[in-house]
Amino acid sequence: MTLFERSEAIFEDENILHDDYQPESLEERDEELEQYTAYLQPVINGSQPRNIFLYGKTGVGKTAVTKYLLHHLEEDAKQYDDLTVTTVYLNCEDLTSSYRVAVELVNTLRDPSEQISRTGYPLNAVYEKLWAELDQIGGTVLIVLDEVDYIGDDDSILYQLPRARSNEKIEHARIGIIGISNDFKYREKLDPRVEDTLCERELHFPPYDANELQNILEKRAALAFKDEILEGDVVPLCAAFAAQDKGSARQGLDLLLEAGDLARRRNDPVVTEDHVREAKQLLEKQRIEESMKELTSHGHLTLLAVVTSTIADSSQAPFQKQQLYEQYHDLAVATNRDPLGGRAFHNHLAELSMLGILDRTKRNEGRGGGIYYEYEIDVPIDAALSTLENLHMSGELDLESLRQNAEDQDFL
DNA sequence: TATCCACTGGAATATGTGGTCG
DNA sequence: CGACCACATATTCCAGTGGATA
Numbered sequence: 494m495t496l497f498e499r500s501e502a503i504f505e506d507e508n509i510l511h512d513d514y515q516p517e518s519l520e521e522r523d524e525e526l527e528q529y530t531a532y533l534q535p536v537i538n539g540s541q542p543r544n545i546f547l548y549g550k551t552g553v554g555k556t557a558v559t560k561y562l563l564h565h566l567e568e569d570a571k572q573y574d575d576l577t578v579t580t581v582y583l584n585c586e587d588l589t590s591s592y593r594v595a596v597e598l599v600n601t602l603r604d605p606s607e608q609i610s611r612t613g614y615p616l617n618a619v620y621e622k623l624w625a626e627l628d629q630i631g632g633t634v635l636i637v638l639d640e641v642d643y644i645g646d647d648d649s650i651l652y653q654l655p656r657a658r659s660n661e662k663i664e665h666a667r668i669g670i671i672g673i674s675n676d677f678k679y680r681e682k683l684d685p686r687v688e689d690t691l692c693e694r695e696l697h698f699p700p701y702d703a704n705e706l707q708n709i710l711e712k713r714a715a716l717a718f719k720d721e722i723l724e725g726d727v728v729p730l731c732a733a734f735a736a737q738d739k740g741s742a743r744q745g746l747d748l749l750l751e752a753g754d755l756a757r758r759r760n761d762p763v764v765t766e767d768h769v770r771e772a773k774q775l776l777e778k779q780r781i782e783e784s785m786k787e788l789t790s791h792g793h794l795t796l797l798a799v800v801t802s803t804i805a806d807s808s809q810a811p812f813q814k815q816q817l818y819e820q821y822h823d824l825a826v827a828t829n830r831d832p833l834g835g836r837a838f839h840n841h842l843a844e845l846s847m848l849g850i851l852d853r854t855k856r857n858e859g860r861g862g863g864i865y866y867e868y869e870i871d872v873p874i875d876a877a878l879s880t881l882e883n884l885h886m887s888g889e890l891d892l893e894s895l896r897q898n899a900e901d902q903d904f905l
Numbered sequence: 906t907a908t909c910c911a912c913t914g915g916a917a918t919a920t921g922t923g924g925t926c927g
Numbered sequence: 928c929g930a931c932c933a934c935a936t937a938t939t940c941c942a943g944t945g946g947a948t949a
Contacts, residue, residue, distance in 0.1 A: 859947025863911035
């Protein structure tokens with residue numbers, strides 16, 4: 494019996510479809526590129542850089558254009574002896590406070606052997622360390638804060654960084670900030686003083702339309718796949734899916750990659766439309782499983798409460814908070830956990846709804862009824878169940894008989 | 906039109922964890 | 928060790944909410 498067999502060669506180089514791939518040239522972003530270059534011109538002239546704020550939905554090229562330009566900027570700066578340009582890129586998606594951002598900046602600038610921890614220091618102590626690091630680098634330092642909106646209400650770092658030099662915290666470095674956000678409303682939430690400085694220059698990235706997407710995907714696909722591998726409608730279909738959803742190139746590329754991978758696993762000689770459709774479902778499922786894994790154990794129990802209630806009596810769905818709370822309470826006791834109070838439970842339900850795992854409908858029954866939400870599971874029960882089974886609670890709870898029960902009732 | 910229900914969701918406060926520093 | 932720091936999660940408290948109904 495043959496265990497291993499070489500699969501059909503589908504990809505020329507699949508890395509070209511990955512998130513971190515840097516293309517040689519950028520498609521469909523000429524205007525933005527030109528404007529952006531102009532904004533960065535002061536850096537080459539050796540004067541104080543302007544702060545730049547970029548906004549636009551996910552996957553419209555903000556990060557790609559930034560990395561592309563900064564790379565060139567660093568290279569081109571080398572021809573001038575009196576100019577040193579350093580760029581620092583930081584994604585703030587896990588950094589929910591100015592403190593965290595400051596710590597992370599210090600750590601990216603420092604040698605791996607001298608990292609500092611995420612808590613423990615007073616805020617000012619961290620800033621002091623940061624100024625010291627920046628001063629040591631000197632020259633022009635451009636700091637890219639991707640997804641700045643994740644920093645939240647505490648924007649002191651956005652206030653401190655641009656002013657560090659004029660406040661005489663640092664002497665040798667000129668700091669420029671490039672903030673990237675997919676939420677334009679974020680700007681309005683900023684402290685006015687911060688808004689003034691951070692948004693000195695701003696650049697909007699509109700979503701791609703289906704044609705632009707198709708062009709982008711075609712360019713990449715030509716490099717990533719071997720010739721004659723993609724059936725004619727594959728790229729347009731990926732482009733169409735991505736365009737109707739968010740106009741995100743990222744999404745289209747993910748789709749292409751997954752479809753190709755699917756064909757390879759199946760040992761199919763070409764990539765077809767069906768692969769794309771299947772890839773789309775697979776990616777969506779993965780997204781949801783990802784977010785379910787991230788939850789705390791009480792989050793899982795909350796989800797399980799909804800699942801259990803649904804299986805026990807689906808004719809009752811959707812459910813009201815009190816009913817779910819009782820179910821949750823029993824599950825918590827059964828697993829030797831202190832059940833949370835009602836308010837905290839309510840928050841978990843709200844979070845699950847935000848993630849798209851639960852569906853929430855507001856109801857108002859008026860006098861005698863009042864205002865409340867009704868919750869219903871919004872992912873396949875099978876998916877929820879198997880994710881929960883893979884988590885720590887297996888063994889503590891009899892999920893198997895629950896699954897059996899669900900099967901009997903044709904839920905799966 | 907005033908009332909009333911069943912929550913909702915904001916805010917202040919507490920608890921617990923993981924850290925620094927002298 | 929004890930004082931102090933940041934932060935995620937919970938708890939406690941409570942002022943709304945808003946449409947069907949008396």
